[in-house]
Amino acid sequence: MEITNPEVEKYMTTLLENRAVIYKEIEDYAEGINFPIIEPLVGILLNQYSRLIDAKRILELGSGFGYSALWFSEGMNEETEIICTDFKEENRKLALEFFRKARVRTRIDFRLGNAIEILDELEGEFDIIFNDVEKEDYPEVYIKAIPKLRKGGLLITDNTLWYGKVAQQEITDYQTKGSREYNKLAFEDSRVLSVILPLRDGLTVSMKL
Numbered sequence: 236m237e238i239t240n241p242e243v244e245k246y247m248t249t250l251l252e253n254r255a256v257i258y259k260e261i262e263d264y265a266e267g268i269n270f271p272i273i274e275p276l277v278g279i280l281l282n283q284y285s286r287l288i289d290a291k292r293i294l295e296l297g298s299g300f301g302y303s304a305l306w307f308s309e310g311m312n313e314e315t316e317i318i319c320t321d322f323k324e325e326n327r328k329l330a331l332e333f334f335r336k337a338r339v340r341t342r343i344d345f346r347l348g349n350a351i352e353i354l355d356e357l358e359g360e361f362d363i364i365f366n367d368v369e370k371e372d373y374p375e376v377y378i379k380a381i382p383k384l385r386k387g388g389l390l391i392t393d394n395t396l397w398y399g400k401v402a403q404q405e406i407t408d409y410q411t412k413g414s415r416e417y418n419k420l421a422f423e424d425s426r427v428l429s430v431i432l433p434l435r436d437g438l439t440v441s442m443k444l
């Protein structure tokens with residue numbers, strides 16, 4: 236099930252036609268190898284949020300080859316640090332190459348390994364934690380990420396409507412269960428104010444109070 240009507244989504248994406256060429260290059264590459272990226276509509280949202288709260292320290296869980304980090308970095312300078320994480324060295328290499336091409340000015344620290352273990356190890360607070368790992372790990376990410384946010388900071392998680400499957404109670408695969416459980420945690424927790432944005436595959440945005 237598409238969350239947004241495909242024609243409407245296409246229309247919205249055409250409004251971002253003047254985005255930098257590097258985004259299109261990565262989008263084409265991702266499409267060519269059938270790799271899931273956040274795509275422009277979510278990208279611009281991440282950029283808007285980071286500007287809104289003047290984010291200086293951003294942690295990404297599941298960075299792939301840097302498309303989402305590139306959106307976070309747009310308009311930012313060396314005062315902002317983005318910590319990227321991924322399992323795969325080839326993704327890291329590619330990301331660093333795309334960042335170089337895009338002349339990214341933010342500080343980038345790309346760490347290899349399990350993003351959840353890296354989250355555990357990192358000290359200090361974050362302005363934004365962006366979660367894009369496997370859905371079955373979402374509840375664990377939620378529990379570990381909220382204490383690491385500063386007051387007013389945001390935990391943003393992609394694909395939380397999971398093709399609408401979260402609303403179909405008869406669907407009980409581990410990915411759907413992970414997303415459903417994540418949303419339950421985010422909406423029952425009095426430490427945060429959460430909203431689900433039905434954009435693309437759905438994003439849950441939790442602001443720490």
Ligand SMILES: C[S@@+](CC[C@H](N)C(=O)[O-])C[C@H]1O[C@@H](n2cnc3c(N)ncnc32)[C@H](O)[C@@H]1O
Nearest residue numbers: 272273297298299302303321322349350368369
């Ligand atoms: C959906 S892709 C996201 C790419 C990126 N956020 C973007 O939109 O450009 C998920 C990426 O997260 C990585 N990943 C998934 N679970 C992970 C984990 N637990 N630790 C580290 N990387 C993980 C995968 O290798 C993959 O590259």
